[in-house]
Amino acid sequence: MTRILYALAGADRARPFSPHVWKVALSLAHKGLAYETVPVAFTEIPAIENGATKTVPLLRDGDRLVSDSFAIALYLDETYPDRPSLFGGEGGKALARFVESWAQTVVHTALVRFVVLDIHDCLGPEDRAYFRASREPRFGKSLEAVVEAGVGEIETFAAKLEPLRALLGKQAYFGGAGPSFADYIVFGALQWARIVSQKVILRDGDPVKDWFERCLDLHGGVGRSVTAA
Amino acid sequence: MTRILYALAGADRARPFSPHVWKVALSLAHKGLAYETVPVAFTEIPAIENGATKTVPLLRDGDRLVSDSFAIALYLDETYPDRPSLFGGEGGKALARFVESWAQTVVHTALVRFVVLDIHDCLGPEDRAYFRASREPRFGKSLEAVVEAGVGEIETFAAKLEPLRALLGKQAYFGGAGPSFADYIVFGALQWARIVSQKVILRDGDPVKDWFERCLDLHGGVGRSVTAA
Numbered sequence: 001m002t003r004i005l006y007a008l009a010g011a012d013r014a015r016p017f018s019p020h021v022w023k024v025a026l027s028l029a030h031k032g033l034a035y036e037t038v039p040v041a042f043t044e045i046p047a048i049e050n051g052a053t054k055t056v057p058l059l060r061d062g063d064r065l066v067s068d069s070f071a072i073a074l075y076l077d078e079t080y081p082d083r084p085s086l087f088g089g090e091g092g093k094a095l096a097r098f099v100e101s102w103a104q105t106v107v108h109t110a111l112v113r114f115v116v117l118d119i120h121d122c123l124g125p126e127d128r129a130y131f132r133a134s135r136e137p138r139f140g141k142s143l144e145a146v147v148e149a150g151v152g153e154i155e156t157f158a159a160k161l162e163p164l165r166a167l168l169g170k171q172a173y174f175g176g177a178g179p180s181f182a183d184y185i186v187f188g189a190l191q192w193a194r195i196v197s198q199k200v201i202l203r204d205g206d207p208v209k210d211w212f213e214r215c216l217d218l219h220g221g222v223g224r225s226v227t228a229a
Numbered sequence: 230m231t232r233i234l235y236a237l238a239g240a241d242r243a244r245p246f247s248p249h250v251w252k253v254a255l256s257l258a259h260k261g262l263a264y265e266t267v268p269v270a271f272t273e274i275p276a277i278e279n280g281a282t283k284t285v286p287l288l289r290d291g292d293r294l295v296s297d298s299f300a301i302a303l304y305l306d307e308t309y310p311d312r313p314s315l316f317g318g319e320g321g322k323a324l325a326r327f328v329e330s331w332a333q334t335v336v337h338t339a340l341v342r343f344v345v346l347d348i349h350d351c352l353g354p355e356d357r358a359y360f361r362a363s364r365e366p367r368f369g370k371s372l373e374a375v376v377e378a379g380v381g382e383i384e385t386f387a388a389k390l391e392p393l394r395a396l397l398g399k400q401a402y403f404g405g406a407g408p409s410f411a412d413y414i415v416f417g418a419l420q421w422a423r424i425v426s427q428k429v430i431l432r433d434g435d436p437v438k439d440w441f442e443r444c445l446d447l448h449g450g451v452g453r454s455v456t457a458a
Contacts, residue, residue: 085320087320088318088319088323089317090317091316091318091322091324091325091404091405091409092319092320092323093320094317094321094403094404094405094409095328095409095411096320097405098327098328098392098393098403098411099327101392101395101396101399105391105392106391106392162334163335164330165334167327170326171323171326173323174323174324175320175324176322180320182324
């Protein structure tokens with residue numbers, strides 16, 4: 001059986017960085033499912049699997065193709081129910097959507113302002129042109145101006161993570177004593193920053209950093225298989 | 230069997246306002262469990278049930294006494310497993326802790342700055358003295374100064390609810406198609422503001438307001454049994 005994870009990468013094909021792909025990489029490891037990673041550039045995505053998707057992750061699992069990280073996690077739990085659950089029941093599925101919403105609206109929106117130029121710089125020439133042309137209109141300014149405006153916000157970023165910090169005062173992971181897909185959702189965002197940028201986003205001594213380091217160690221250290229920028 | 234919910238109230242004993250008690254009131258209704266509400270003032274709490282608790286909610290369920298809203302919800306699901314679940318499994322329990330952390334660190338900390346003087350004003354004379362003496366040192370300023378500093382923040386409060394707003398673009402409740410304890414956690418905070426304060430916290434047309442109104446209608450409209458301030 002062929003299991004392939006299409007993963008966004010820059011000029012260095014060995015450094016997949018998409019936060020959403022990392023959610024799936026950890027999920028596959030969580031379930032103990034072997035797979036092959038196929039790196040793709042932004043501008044190559046439309047051509048993979050005969051135009052099956054506009055975005056990665058895309059998972060080929062035998063004759064099934066599934067895109068969207070949350071849909072893939074649901075698919076994996078449904079298809080491999082005998083392996084460790086990613087959600088821990090219907091209530092866990094419903095609330096993982098809140099963690100996703102929090103990660104997208106709070107964590108990603110802040111991080112992208114710190115790392116968007118680092119992302120650009122790690123891309124190959126064709127992707128650089130695509131990335132600038134597609135992202136700058138969204139921000140309404142140049143990538144350089146986005147990052148410049150975000151400099152002071154790195155100092156205040158820690159405060160945005162306070163809900164997670166408070167949670168970590170009660171339990172080791174979003175999933176409780178062990179990790180669940182919700183952990184991988186937030187891990188993906190911080191792993192994205194770790195791989196593309198040398199900026200210090202999390203301070204030593206921050207419980208969120210300790211949790212992130214624990215996540216990097218999970219499942220044989222799959223998160224550390226790509227080194228920090 | 231005697232089931233009693235001790236609920237914080239001000240000078241008007243018919244208007245319990247504690248956010249944490251409201252979480253439990255909705256949880257009892259969710260499970261279809263009848264109970265009697267016993268209103269108590271802040272300064273009466275240490276005397277109830279022979280000093281069983283320093284805080285409300287306190288639930289007497291026959292010969293059991295349980296305090297802390299989250300502990301009560303866990304107790305209810307464990308004790309009445311045949312009635313509708315408040316958590317929907319272990320994953321739901323774990324992530325409800327994140328919703329609680331988000332509500333405490335983001336929603337409560339903002340709301341209290343808008344309504345703390347309204348809370349004071351709805352209390353009886355003894356409680357007013359206690360409340361001012363205990364809260365002002367926490368804020369490091371007078372209740373009046375807290376509220377004055379918070380005026381401009383009512384305008385920016387909506388942005389803090391963006392993770393919930395994004396969730397409501399995907400599903401009707403934290404619990405998915407129907408409500409769960411996570412809904413009651415956040416409902417409790419907004420119900421607290423609704424009961425003690427005439428300030429407009431949620432705008433018409435905001436999906437969060439629509440969700441809050443749906444929550445007020447749940448279980449025969451138990452949330453509307455106390456009118457808005």
